[in-house]
Amino acid sequence: MRKFWSYILVYLLWIVVLALGLWFILVGRNSLLAASEVFYVGGDPVTHAWRGSLYDKAYSITVGLLWLALSTVTEPYFRQGLRRRQLWRRFAHIAGPELLLIFAADLSLLWLQGWSTTWLRWVILGAELIVGLALLGFARFPRASGRDGVLPDEASDATYRSDFARGL
Secondary structure, three states: OHHHHHHHHHHHHHHHHHHHHHHHHHHHHHHHHHHHHHOOOOOOHHHHHHHHHHHHHHHHHHHHHHHHHHHHHHHHHHHHHHHOOOHHHHHHHHHHHHHHHHHHHHHHHHHHOOOOOOHHHHHHHHHHHHHHHHHHHHHHOOOOOOOOOOOOOOOOHHHHHHHHHHOO
16 A cells, blocks of 8 residues: 555646746747847838747747657656665656746746836745745755665675665
């Protein structure tokens, strides 16, 4: 039964990663469209509208395909992480950079809008930055103990040899 709930956790974390990817697609698209309007230098408005539509469609197709690739790759990555007891670290390895990308897109959108916003938007930006950096730090921080909770210098060499032979 424990294995069943572990796999439920894997797929819940996978859904969170996919939702963060969709959130980035939406915020990035808004930022791209705002940049298209802010940096409009004149010329034919019809050509500008067509160009903006081209940028929007190219962005949607490119980032949508990257999101599809992310969804395909992360599911087995998380399942293997569960078997190796690295699920949380692998989740942090994916979700941290996603949150930082969302922060960058959100900050650029705020800049393009002339920094006019409410206090709640600043709280959201701060949360995106802090949680993204914390997850990235957790993913990069080396484990202090071995797989069994025993410090590496206390474990026997036979355990490490058998782990190495199994590819762990």
